[in-house]
Amino acid sequence: MTDPKLHDAIARWGKSLFERGFTAGSSGNISVRTDDGYVATPTNSCLGFLDPGRLSILDGEGRHVAGDAPTKELPLHFAFYRNRPEARAVVHLHSTYATALSCLADVDPADAVPPITPYVVMRVGTVPVVAYTRPGSPEVAPLIDAVAPRHAAVLLENHGPVVSASSLDAAVYAIEELEETAKLVLLTRGMAVRLLDAEKIADLKQNFGKK
Ligand SMILES: O=C(CO)COP(=O)(O)O
Ligand SMILES: [Zn+2]
Numbered sequence: 001m002t003d004p005k006l007h008d009a010i011a012r013w014g015k016s017l018f019e020r021g022f023t024a025g026s027s028g029n030i031s032v033r034t035d036d037g038y039v040a041t042p043t044n045s046c047l048g049f050l051d052p053g054r055l056s057i058l059d060g061e062g063r064h065v066a067g068d069a070p071t072k073e074l075p076l077h078f079a080f081y082r083n084r085p086e087a088r089a090v091v092h093l094h095s096t097y098a099t100a101l102s103c104l105a106d107v108d109p110a111d112a113v114p115p116i117t118p119y120v121v122m123r124v125g126t127v128p129v130v131a132y133t134r135p136g137s138p139e140v141a142p143l144i145d146a147v148a149p150r151h152a153a154v155l156l157e158n159h160g161p162v163v164s165a166s167s168l169d170a171a172v173y174a175i176e177e178l179e180e181t182a183k184l185v186l187l188t189r190g191m192a193v194r195l196l197d198a199e200k201i202a203d204l205k206q207n208f209g210k211k
Contacts, residue, residue, distance in 0.1 A: 002066070006032060006039060007052035013172050014041065017093065018048030022179060027094040029071035032168050033081050036060055040077065042068035072136030079144030080164040084152065087164040089171040097182035098161040102129060112155050113181055115196045120181040122208040123174045124153050124163070132157040153178055
């Protein structure tokens with residue numbers, strides 16, 4: 001049921017994200033769907049100091065069966081897995097720029113991250129803002145159910161980004177791309193920004209297939 005290589009990969013990515021300032025303190029969480037359940041980061045753990053031998057193991061029904069107590073955001077992670085059969089990993093961070101976007105009162109809640117570069121279109125897609133719920137609240141689940149069939153990534157209002165993908169590496173690449181794009185969006189706010197037009201977006205979707 002446990003795969004040491006997978007546990008090491010989660011700890012390595014956590015350390016890398018933490019050391020590069022993508023999430024601070026004990027914020028953020030990572031999960032991976034395995035063939036018979038899930039592996040998740042423990043609640044209140046620092047992503048920079050994860051012990052691969054103490055990650056939380058959940059069975060196929062999401063019951064905690066081994067390791068430390070799991071992240072309180074399991075309802076958030078499970079909502080992505082439920083709605084996206086291809087999803088194998090979910091990453092949630094409190095990265096600064098994506099979280100800043102999630103706090104802005106005037107972003108379009110249906111499309112918070114404008115298509116300013118090809119990679120955000122290829123790796124992330126359209127990003128809606130999901131209405132505020134308390135961290136760890138199961139009330140987030142129906143809100144994710146409403147958007148996850150069409151969106152792999154969301155911003156939690158006044159909280160931060162969440163991304164799902166078909167592998168752990170892809171989920172990390174996507175959430176990094178989302179963070180860097182949020183930084184560019186804020187850096188160029190108030191400037192005359194040229195967006196990718198519909199034709200360029202259609203070409204990217206055709207060639208790199210992100211829904
Ligand atoms: O980011 C977090 C809550 O939204 C961190 O929670 P956990 O420590 O329970 O994973
Ligand atoms: Zn959080």
